[in-house]
Amino acid sequence: MRLHPLIFVASILAIPAAHSSVHTPASHEITMAADGYRPTELAVARGDTIVWFNTDIVTHTATSRGGFWDSGRLKRGRRFRWVAATPGRYPYICSTHRGMTGTIVVR
Numbered sequence: 001m002r003l004h005p006l007i008f009v010a011s012i013l014a015i016p017a018a019h020s021s022v023h024t025p026a027s028h029e030i031t032m033a034a035d036g037y038r039p040t041e042l043a044v045a046r047g048d049t050i051v052w053f054n055t056d057i058v059t060h061t062a063t064s065r066g067g068f069w070d071s072g073r074l075k076r077g078r079r080f081r082w083v084a085a086t087p088g089r090y091p092y093i094c095s096t097h098r099g100m101t102g103t104i105v106v107r
């Protein structure tokens with residue numbers, strides 16, 4: 001059987017569409033404010049980027065309890081990025097305000 005060249009090309013192009021579970025990496029922002037992280041808990045997909053953004057007049061950190069990341073002290077207007085590579089549950093705190101807590105869930 002001979003395939004028409006255009007049909008052959010179309011069948012090759014259709015292959016990626018079969019993998020519908022492939023996720024386009026997204027970026028999620030968490031605000032650091034006077035009342036804590038917003039949102040406090042955030043669920044993301046593997047490969048996504050989380051960006052912490054300090055909008056407060058006070059310096060904060062986003063410090064992983066498990067040692068996966070540490071933003072260091074972020075002044076107002078500063079951002080910190082972390083790419084969520086591995087599924088799991090990642091609690092974190094602000095190292096200067098230990099009651100300020102959050103969780104990232106990576107699916």
Ligand SMILES: [Cu+2]
Nearest residue numbers: 060061094097
């Ligand atoms: Cu803080």
